[in-house]
Amino acid sequence: xxxxxxxxxxxxxxxxxxxxxxxxxxxxxxxxxxxxxxxxxxxxxxxxxxxxxxxxxxxxxxxxxxxxxxxxxxxxxxxxxxxxxxxxxxxxxxxxxxxxxxxxxxxxxxxxxxxxxxxxxxxxxxxxxxxxxxxxxxxxxxxxxxxxxxxxxxxxxxxxxxxxxxxxxxxxxxxxxxxxxxxxxxxxxxxxxxxxxxxxxxxxxxxxxxxxxxxxxxxxxxxxxxxxxxxxxxxxxxxxxxxxxxxxxxxxxxxxxxxxxxxxxxxxxxxxxxxxxxxxxxxxxxxxxxxxxxxxxxxxxxxxxxxxxxxxxxxxxxxxxxxxxxxxxxxxxxxxxxxxxxxxxxxxxxxxxxxxxxxxxxxxxxxxxxxxxxxxxxxxxxxxxxxxxxxxxxxxxxxxxxxxxxxxxxxxxxxxxxxxxxxxxxxxxxxxxx
Ligand code: AVJ
Ligand code: FE
Numbered sequence: 001x002x003x004x005x006x007x008x009x010x011x012x013x014x015x016x017x018x019x020x021x022x023x024x025x026x027x028x029x030x031x032x033x034x035x036x037x038x039x040x041x042x043x044x045x046x047x048x049x050x051x052x053x054x055x056x057x058x059x060x061x062x063x064x065x066x067x068x069x070x071x072x073x074x075x076x077x078x079x080x081x082x083x084x085x086x087x088x089x090x091x092x093x094x095x096x097x098x099x100x101x102x103x104x105x106x107x108x109x110x111x112x113x114x115x116x117x118x119x120x121x122x123x124x125x126x127x128x129x130x131x132x133x134x135x136x137x138x139x140x141x142x143x144x145x146x147x148x149x150x151x152x153x154x155x156x157x158x159x160x161x162x163x164x165x166x167x168x169x170x171x172x173x174x175x176x177x178x179x180x181x182x183x184x185x186x187x188x189x190x191x192x193x194x195x196x197x198x199x200x201x202x203x204x205x206x207x208x209x210x211x212x213x214x215x216x217x218x219x220x221x222x223x224x225x226x227x228x229x230x231x232x233x234x235x236x237x238x239x240x241x242x243x244x245x246x247x248x249x250x251x252x253x254x255x256x257x258x259x260x261x262x263x264x265x266x267x268x269x270x271x272x273x274x275x276x277x278x279x280x281x282x283x284x285x286x287x288x289x290x291x292x293x294x295x296x297x298x299x300x301x302x303x304x305x306x307x308x309x310x311x312x313x314x315x316x317x318x319x320x321x322x323x324x325x326x327x328x329x330x331x332x333x334x335x336x337x338x339x340x341x342x343x344x345x346x347x348x349x350x351x352x353x354x355x356x357x358x359x360x361x362x363x364x365x366x367x368x369x370x371x372x373x374x375x376x377x378x379x380x381x382x383x384x385x386x387x388x389x390x391x392x393x394x395x396x397x398x399x400x401x402x403x404x405x406x407x408x409x410x411x412x413x414x415x416x417x418x419x420x421x422x423x424x425x426x427x428x429x430x431x432x433x434x
């Protein structure tokens with residue numbers, strides 16, 4: 001039997017291996033800013049360690065600061081991403097040394113921590129869940145930066161299951177009957193209890209919601225379906241776009257998902273520095289909320305609300321149940337550097353038969369990012385609460401780049417509606433016609 005402490009130690013070391021693998025490249029690539037949307041990779045590298053120092057060593061264990069002068073540099077709120085390259089950041093080697101010094105002290109704290117401690121950070125090992133979740137989120141951010149860098153070589157490939165041949169009787173949409181369901185995660189808990197898993201403040205409290213009946217797509221929208229929208233003149237027709245979305249199209253001149261180009265009759269995409277024909281049967285990726293919203297209107301549908309998305313999962317930790325994600329369930333954890341074809345994970349279906357809800361692409365929803373009724377910020381307002389309001393749209397389900405331990409059916413991600421450097425796609429829904 002592995003103990004909870006052993007499990008946390010193993011997960012910490014796996015997360016760190018991943019961070020170090022994504023930053024195992026030349027100093028130029030690490031220190032350069034590849035896009036004003038993203039930090040230099042070396043910022044993420046040291047920020048992960050500074051966050052761990054702040055939460056595990058100082059707040060949970062009460063240790064004094066190791067390098068107080070670093071806090072300001074790596075506070076995401078003091079300096080916006082576009083300003084980070086001009087800061088006196090630690091160099092790659094110094095950053096690696098700093099985060100490894102923090103990590104060895106983290107293991108000391110883990111050795112002595114009491115999981116029954118009433119303190120909400122120490123109890124149940126909550127703070128270790130926080131830093132694990134955070135490090136894996138930054139690893140995904142680093143992948144988005146590496147994709148933006150257009151450099152070949154840093155990110156490798158892998159293999160995925162092929163699309164299953166779909167049985168003819170399987171409808172492209174799934175009907176979800178109306179009624180009450182419970183949305184969100186239960187009370188704050190540690191890493192130990194499978195029935196009460198680790199969750200962020202924005203996933204709580206669990207609350208009952210009534211939804212009318214609706215239809216939701218069985219799979220995310222594919223590249224092939226999205227190409228039909230483009231070729232039908234979708235980017236030239238204001239009627240499909242929200243007013244802000246149309247303004248964005250006119251201002252930016254976009255005509256296709258990020259990284260796409262057309263050559264004669266073939267659509268190509270750039271993926272980690274290599275050009276390849278766009279595969280028709282994979283979920284579309286690198287689209288903005290505006291594009292997802294316009295496609296849905298063109299298709300005679302709409303985006304699901306996040307409540308509709310979550311209900312379609314069937315009320316468990318994962319769509320397929322409570323078992324940890326395996327290769328048969330979902331494309332998570334960077335098995336390959338791409339989404340899998342639709343239909344590749346019949347065993348990952350929800351009880352309603354909705355597939356690929358988790359993994360492959362983050363799915364844009366129609367919902368703005370807000371606190372659930374009774375929301376209480378924990379442990380810090382700057383993680384979620386300061387983003388609540390009209391500006392951000394919620395994404396659900398995780399992508400191929402999301403670590404399996406960093407996703408669950410209640411997990412909420414958010415971004416601005418113009419953003420598409422993230423691994424974002426979508427599926428459509430529609431209300432039941434009465
Ligand atoms: C949840 C992805 C929007 O990157 O801004 C990382 C995650 N917050 N460190 C972000 C996050 C603090 C956050 N997103
Ligand atoms: Fe962070």
